[in-house]
Amino acid sequence: ARLVTGIAIVGGMGRHSSQGSYLIVSLGTGKVVRVDLTSAAAAGTEVTSLRNAPSSAGGAVSDYRGSDLFFFHTGPVYGLAADVSSSQRLFATVGDDKKLMVWDSKDRVVIGKATLKNPSRCCHLDKTNSFLAVGSNAGSLTIYFLTDFMEKGGNYYRIDEVAYRKDGKSEVTEVKFSPSNDKIALGAHDDCIYLYSCDLSLNTSGEGRKMTTS
Numbered sequence: 314a315r316l317v318t319g320i321a322i323v324g325g326m327g328r329h330s331s332q333g334s335y336l337i338v339s340l341g342t343g344k345v346v347r348v349d350l351t352s353a354a355a356a357g358t359e360v361t362s363l364r365n366a367p368s369s370a371g372g373a374v375s376d377y378r379g380s381d382l383f384f385f386h387t388g389p390v391y392g393l394a395a396d397v398s399s400s401q402r403l404f405a406t407v408g409d410d411k412k413l414m415v416w417d418s419k420d421r422v423v424i425g426k427a428t429l430k431n432p433s434r435c436c437h438l439d440k441t442n443s444f445l446a447v448g449s450n451a452g453s454l455t456i457y458f459l460t461d462f463m464e465k466g467g468n469y470y471r472i473d474e475v476a477y478r479k480d481g482k483s484e485v486t487e488v489k490f491s492p493s494n495d496k497i498a499l500g501a502h503d504d505c506i507y508l509y510s511c512d513l514s515l516n517t518s519g520e521g522r523k524m525t526t527s
């Protein structure tokens with residue numbers, strides 16, 4: 314059985330859209346797979362079946378018609394964030410191996426990576442794809458800034474930490490930017506929701522990039 318730890322829907326704008334839609338699914342083995350929804354629906358086939366799903370740890374995928382995308386993590390992948398812009402090319406993953414990776418979903422390549430302070434359970438891209446919030450098992454929130462650059466004919470991202478807070482007493486299982494990008498919400502296993510006001514403007518002084526949270 315394969316433990317499903319995260320799902321993101323990419324492409325399409327509804328069940329009758331002419332655009333191609335697909336799922337990006339992260340698994341407990343560290344693998345990420347793509348499941349094409351449009352072609353499966355047209356063929357009248359079942360895309361996935363979940364059987365004997367554990368109540369506390371997601372579902373066990375016993376059968377899926379999809380293609381492997383990536384297998385670069387060395388531990389379970391629990392956090393999956395999809396690009397919400399019109400290009401829908403980027404997505405990010407975090408997991409128990411303390412790795413943060415940014416991917417190009419169409420070219421199927423890693424275009425940015427960083428080492429985290431702690432194993433992490435969730436992540437979220439802001440609406441500009443410039444900031445990435447990561448919630449860790451230690452109860453902390455870390456914000457990263459993504460800078461794109463060209464290298465060897467390809468487009469890559471440098472990942473810099475710009476803010477860090479630790480207010481939670483247990484692992485953070487959900488993190489989200491608000492639609493207006495002025496707040497960040499965390500949900501943790503200590504039965505608390507943490508809401509932060511944030512300023513996503515960057516200070517490029519001698520101290521480097523900074524982001525404020527309160």
